[in-house]
Amino acid sequence: MQVNAYGAHAGNQPLEPLSITRRSPGAHDVQIEIAFCGVCHSDLHQVRSEWEGTQYPCVPGHEIVGRVTAVGAHVSAFKAGDLVGIGCIVDSCQHCDDCEAGLENYCDGMVGTYNSPTPDAPGWTQGGYSQAIVVHERYVLRIRHPEAQLAAVAPLLCAGITTYSPLRHWGAGPGKKVGVVGIGGLGHMGIKLAHAMGAHVVAFTTSESKREAALQLGADEVVVSRDAQQMAAHTKSFDFILNTVAAPHDLDAFLVLLKRDGGMTLVGAPATPHPSPNVFNLIMKRRTLAGSMIGGIPETQEMLDFCAQHGIVADIEMVDVKNIEAAYDRMLRGDVKYRFVIDSASLAG
Ligand code: NAP
Ligand code: ZN
Secondary structure, X not given: OEEEEEEEOOOOOOOEEEXXXXXXXXXXXXXXXXXXXXXXXXXXXXXXXXXXXXOOOEOOOOOEEEEEXXXXXXXXXXXXXXXXXXXXXXXXXXXXXXXXXXXXHHOOOOEEOOOXXXXXXXXXXXXXXXXXXXXXXXXXXXXXXXHHHHHHHHHHHOHHHHHHHXXXXXXXXXXXXXXXXXOOHHHHHXXXXXXXXXXXXXXXXXXXXXXXXXXXXXXXXXXXXXOHHHHHOOOOOEEEEEEOOOOOOOOHHHHOOEEEEEEEEEOOOOOOOOOOOOOHHHHOOOOEEEEOOOOOHHHHHHHHHHHHHHOOOOOEEEEOHHHHHHXXXXXXXXXXXXXXEEEHHHXXX
């Protein structure tokens, strides 16, 4: 099947209309008509070749929601008409320890929704800035939110799970003081989720202008991270800090805010490394510095169900795919509250 898509032919060229091929559904496949696709900062890193190894043409997009249009003969969990989501993973080896633990995100054979090897043409996966996608049933998520919220559910498929997974893993909850650094697509979800989990949430932002909005999102306190005095007031007080910043910055400024045995987890993936942190800021209080990548499929379903139960969706601004370059530029300036979502109807014609 040929479908309309939007992608780039090189890192220094703008995205443009493309026609791409989707395979016919195999026995275990689900074919999905894409309704909306969120715009993740990773899309920009990848399509503009800020990370190594981008294959062109590159069609980004891994915050996909839509409706099932066909299923293979052996698919029983989904049927035509179901509302579903696809996140960052469309395949994995299915038998390693990680896959067996439902942590397909850490499988060495994980196939990302775009820019990963696949037998399908053209040899690498192409993502959700497109009208349809065909995915093995194991990687298809069920959406239980009301259909009217569908566009705002899209960002949960990456921004939601990437923040939910470390918050759960490191025990965000009642009695815990949790920081979320960077109030962008990921960070605003981190604030909502940590708040819903019952933690005391402190939002860190470089932009004073985001203070009121961060409180609305569920933050109990807001700290402007460029203000040394505001930072010092929180020294040695955090159980956990989730750092979503998309650019290299001084990690020590946050490490010193952790109490004994506290930890900071990095999910931001800047194109160039952070300055090396001072090891004494780790050893003096037995602090840890960790990383985390999206989440496995069972946990992604758990996160979607948690969000449906708690009435959580992303704060979004709809964008016509033809304006994607302007949206990227605004995302780089931090000028979006807080996630652009492409209306796939704008791919027609
Ligand atoms: P985003 O919407 O652009 O948000 C990033 C936020 O970081 C900005 O809103 C800004 O918040 C802050 N920031 C940006 N530049 C900064 C700078 N120079 N210094 C300090 N703060 C800065 O991006 P996103 O979609 O949330 O993605 C964030 C990062 O996570 C990206 O690198 C992305 O590739 C990565 N990511 C990782 C995973 C994973 O599995 N680990 C998954 C998805 C995305 P303030 O204005 O509040 O300061
Ligand atoms: Zn993403």
